[in-house]
Amino acid sequence: MQAAAATVRVVDHPLVQHKLTLLRQRERSTKGFRQILNEIGMLLAYEVTRDLPLESVTIETPIQSMEAPQIAGKKLVLAPILRAGVGFLDGMLSLVPSARVAHVGLYRDPETLEAVEYYFKAPSDLVDRTVLVLDPMLATANSAVAAINLLKQRGAQDLRFVCLLAAPEGIARLQAAHPDVPVWTAAIDSHLNDHGYIVPGLGDAGDRMYGTR
Known part of the structure; x- marks a missing residue:
């Protein structure tokens, strides 16, 4: 039986919403x-890691020893x-700063809107780690699905998708392709246009980040 669709969490923190409004503005410079x-990436990281497991360890403060919490398991x-x-x-x-980094190189074919892989490099022990898949836009989801496919093939089991904006489509x-992967986003917009833009x-x-077209 297929797993139930994972949760979509809209991060409505005032700072996230304010900064998203600044990003939307057409006149915003590349810098x-x-x-x-x-x-916003830093702020979203707080939210998506809120439920990471903790374990108690013994440490020495300048005053005395104590039991204190730290994140359990392998690094993100x-x-x-x-x-x-x-x-x-x-x-x-x-x-x-201790997180590992995987790179998933995909581009969107302008005709079909399908994701085309051109590069993939990831740690070998993804099975033991929480993986945050990062992309500002969840539009057609073709790139998101392709990236998660690649990461799962490498062994990843605990995946979370983080974006700025998502379209209902x-x-x-x-969720149809990966019902086990929850989504964190700053907003869910109206729809996709004929070119697959939110x-x-x-x-x-x-293009806006790098000043390209």
């Missing part, structure tokens, strides 16, 4: 877009989908 995307893996997913990476690494597609959205996140 400003990149900086704010980095900041951050898996940005190239290229726009890299916009989240520095902010998240500043919060979790993308959520439905991702409406009202914020345009192409990769």
Whole structure:
């Protein structure tokens, strides 16, 4: 029997919502877009790691020994989908500097909108790690599904998808393909247009981050 669809969590923290509004603005500079995307990445990392397991360890403070909590198990893996997913990476690494990084290189065929793989590199022991799949936009979900397919083939079992914006069509597609993967997003927008862009959205996140077209 197929597992129930995973949860979609909309991060409605005021700072996240404020910074998302700044990103949506057409006149936002490349530098400003990149900086704010980095900041939102850090804020989303707080939310998506909220339920990581803790274990008690004995430490020595300057005063005495004590039992204190620390994150249990192996380190996180951050898996940005190239290229726009890299916009989240520095902010998240500043919060979790010991995390491992997997790179998933995919581009969207302009005619079919299907994801085409061109690069994949990941740690060998994904089975023992929580993997955060990063991409600012969950539009058609073709790239998200392809990335998660690759990570699961490498052994990943605990995956979480993190994005800025999601379209209802993308959520439905991702949940149909990977009902075990929960989604964290800052907003769920109205729909996709004929070119597969989120409406009202914020345009192409990769182009706006790198100043390309």
